[in-house]
Amino acid sequence: MNRSRRTRAADQVAEAVSDTAELLEILFERARDASPRPLSVSQVRAVVALDRYEGLNLRTLAELLGSTPPLASRLCDRLEAVGFVERLPHSRNRRELVLRLSDSGRAYLQDLRARRRESLHGVLAALTAEERDALATGLRAFQAAANRDLTEDDNHAAGL
Secondary structure (H helix, E strand, C coil), X not given: CCHHHHHHXXXXXXXXXXXXXXXXXXXXXXXXXXXXXXCCHHHHHHHHHHHHCCCECHHHHHHHHCCCHHHHHHHHHHHHHCCCEEEEECCCCXXXXXXXXXXXXHHHHHHHHHHHHHHHXXXXXXXXXXXXXXXXXXXXXXXXXXXXXXXXXXXXXXCC
């Protein structure tokens, strides 16, 4: 396959993934809004980051979110006010605080993820078993590649 065909094929796949991501955003937005205590998209991103990386400091969370420490601090103030985030003293540096997802925050995230999966069930039910298998195989490969890329970016942002 020549280079222009590969580029064209890659562009088509990138377009399909982008279009699918937009549809997933709509489905996930509905699931988020159905919560008895809906969070903003930024707040959900912070909760997910704190679930993924326990014990971040504010600066690192801000970097992971592509934000600034003052904005991340206000975001954490709101999450702390609803009981989803705890600020705890750092074990080695008394002047620094670490952010931790509370049990309520974990429960919220677990419920959100369950609502998201439920919203996907209707769409997946419309596929044949073979289509679901092919989709699962492709998504696992995509997820592995994306996780490698994100881990590299996150480690860089966290100074690791």
